[in-house]
Amino acid sequence: MLLQMSAAELGRLVTAPAGSARLPLTEKLIEAHADIKGKAADRSNIDSWNNSIPVVVRALLDCGLDEVEVQIEVDLPHTNSAVDLVLCGRQPGTGSDMYLAVELKQVRHATVDPRCPIAVDLGFGDGKNKLHPVRQIQRYCEYMVRYLPHLRVDDDRLTGVALLHNARDADVEALFDLPESRHGFLYTLDDLDRFRRALTARFSPASGKRAATALEEDRRDPLLKVTDVARQRSVTGGGLTLLDEQYLAFDLITRHLEKTAPKTGFDVGLFYGSDTAPGTAARSDRKRVFILRGGPGSGKSAVALELQRALGLERREAVLASGSHAYTETLREIMISTARQGRLAARRRAAGRLYQYFNSFADAGEDSVDVLICDEAHRMRRNSTDRWTPKDLRDDERPQAAELIRAARVPIFLLDDHQSIRPDEVGTADYLRQLAEDSGCLVEVTDLEGTFRAGGSKRYQQWVQQLLGLPTPDPVAWQPDGRMTLAVADSPAQLQQFIRERGFEGATARITAGFCWPWSKPDGDRLVDDVVIGEWRMPWNVKPQHSVPDAPRSDLWSTDPHGIGQIGCVYTAQTFEYDWNGVIIGPDLVFRDGRFTVERSASHDPAFRGPVSDDDVDRCVRNAYHVLLTRGVVGTVVYAVDPATQTELRRLIPGSIGMQNHDGSRPRLTVEGAHLPPAYRRRHG
Structure with missing residues (x-):
């Protein structure tokens, strides 16, 4: 967290001195950012502090909520993601601790990707889709509830909003198609009166210091690791809470799977309503390959296991392959250990089928695997030849990645360009992209920017x-x-x-x-x-x-x-x-x-x-x-x-x-x- 003050204290810092383009609050946050994060704040942060935070502060003051505590740039536990603001106060009537997480956006226009309604172009000019602001704050709130026990005392203790204070409803109309929830409401410039009413319904004029202190000192639950997801693969809500690019990639892939899957009763309504069930979108004849690239702890394996878990809950089988013996055998062991009495042999066979190695698909038929998730794809080898390969086949120079792409109806690769550790490991995003495109495939590359380690x-x-x-x-x-x-x-x-x-x-x-x-x-x-x-x-x-x-x-x-x-x-x-x-x-x-x-x-x-x-x-x-x-x-x-x-x-x-x-x-x-x-x-x- 960069800074915490009451609304009244912040109110004295949101008026720019004569001749200055920056608010005293902005200068204070620039100094705190350099001190805490060890680097200068970028332009987007400075603009947000200067232009967005005062909107919320003035709304609080207009509502007589001077003593609500405002926490700025609140880090989510175990990750580099942060909520722009967390308002801390007390509920009218009961006096219970109450919180409002606010995601601030300066955008004036927004369009939604027709393939994926949570992928949004917010007009930043970088050509990259961002996660829908409402879904972003919803995931942030869910993540906070998962790791901060104080927020789990009462289901209504934490609410989330996305505030697009520069945008008119008509200019971001497509954003309203995404359903709102307690953890994610959308407000624009046209909705500031409604936003103020939400503040007065949420908070009383009493001091929010107690609530702010309780949240800051809350014991963080331990980080769920990827093996925890494997153990919880059959538990609804038992997976990891994906954030930002993680969730955007997950949703993009699952929607593609939904559109292109054979029409069965198990597929309908997994990620769409029945009105957008499989078969309603035209299918492309070209195979689509997904590549997710990220550094250590960026959530690659979390996405891989969550994809497999979500599909498994809908009785759709996704095979997870890897070049790591330790990873594959650990996942198999976890699955086998959950076998019920009399089902050990069946569970062992299922584990061998669901968790495989990259070199297991040399002889697989074309599109014989529905969904093939290739985790640790930086360990992809030039070819599948090894010491057990029959002598008459050792001259086969077919790339191992080509075998995997051919075998899967939907191939998904997750990798880090700096984690290949043997000379014959060639898995990089550029290598896989080129190979897939040369095979006539469409390629989607997503960079995972966060870190959960x-x-x-x-x-x-x-x-x-x-x-x-x-x-x-x-x-x-x-x-x-x-x-x-x-x-x-x-x-x-x-x-x-x-x-x-x-x-x-x-x-x-x-x-x-x-x-x-x-x-x-x-x-x-x-x-x-x-x-x-x-x-x-x-x-x-x-x-x-x-x-x-x-x-x-x-x-x-x-x-x-x-x-x-x-x-x-x-x-x-x-x-x-x-x-x-x-x-x-x-x-x-x-x-x-x-x-x-x-x-x-x-x-x-x-x-x-x-x-x-x-x-x-x-x-x-x-x-x-x-x-x-x-x-x-x-x-x-x-x-x-x-x-x-x-x-x-x-x-x-x-x-x-x-x-x-x-x-x-x-x-x-x-x-x-x-x-x-x-x-x-x-x-x-």
Whole structure:
């Protein structure tokens, strides 16, 4: 949150001084933005503060609601999305805490995409559709209710509105076709009287400080992870709450599925009413391919699993494919674990059918799969040939992506251009787009801009990419932002102790490392301590096809609580997340001459053996650390084996690990020099 004041206090800041184009409030918010977010506010933010917030403040004052508290730019828990305003006050009559979330839009004209009524051109001139303002605030409210228990006390405690204060009804007429709800009403310039009536119906003249404090101090529920969606695939309302581009992409795809699906009783009314059931829209002869591109934690897997879940609830089968063994086997295991008595074999067969690998479709018939969701598509290989491929077929150079596009009536690819980690992995948005277009397909590319990891810190994601030179080297010092905690450990032993203590406190926590040590088979019933740094040693996670007592299978390392006792590598960590993330940077990535460089000779990754170019190794090593450094939901602690690199990390990262006393208890390791996010402090402190 950038700022909180009463309407009366803000009223004194919404009149521009003589000779100034900016309000005192705007100047105050520009300063707060630079201080809290560590960067200058952009023009769109400044214009909104200067032109939009005063409309709401004056409406409150006109209604005699001077003591309603106004929170500006309120962050949604665990993500970088924010509500423009949250008004906090007390309900007339009962005195109960009441809230109104307000999404402000300066637009004067708006048109709706005829293919998707929640995709709207708001006239920004960038050629990109945005989520309908009403649906945007509806999703924000649903998200807030999901993660803030104080809002769940009363169904009527939170209401949402989209305020288009510059637009006339006639100029945004198409926006009114979307049904309103308690979490989403639409007001325009023509509706300001109606907006004022809504304020007086919602709030009494009493002080809103109590309500504002209760919301600010509310305990944030833990972030739902993608595996939670898999466990809740049959539960109505049990999925993730998709926001912004996530929800827009989800809705665009589901509407396309509805229009093009065979007409069956199960399809009618899934995303349309019966008057717009399948068959009412003309079908194109050209296959449509959907590509969703986003960084770590942008919600790619959330969209994938929510698509599969939503279709499954309507008894439509969508296959989810991946190039990750850990991801696929984890999803299969979750589904099998929910089998009822006597249904284990059937559930096992269903899991094998619903969760598959990219190389499972080499011989699939054309359009034999209704919906094929290809998650982790950055791990798409050049072709499906492997060591088990019959000798007479090994010369088949057909692209693996072409097999998937051919096999699916509706192919969907979700990827990150910076997460391919093997030399033969070629999945990028540009590669898939070109391949699909060359095959005669129509292609829709959607960029997912949000982040639901690292406390919703976009700054952290950008910092990691700059650190690793993705795409160009530009390491900068980390500036704590109150969302993500980042620290440097003094030693691998201290890192291990810190991660174990977080686990003892109830957080999920793991250590990962670069692939710079051998990976041995178990010595009988014991894991070999392969990762050796000085006198300290620790084992990798269990090698595939092996088992060890009290240690999870390789593919379950990220999700099984016993995984905290081993070090994971990129192949077991990719896709997953945990509260606390410990990362050992091995000697394959060292800091020299002002930038990180890759030392190929230090890698033990078998993927780099043979005729693999140095450029491919460089790309894969950087991408691997990009994956490892972005698994943390609450915080990340790093340690570098190379002394010069460790020194540079200390220069770039102010946070460190230290021994402290809390509330008279025994000393424990905590982060120093970087503020813990308040939500974590309340949960585990």
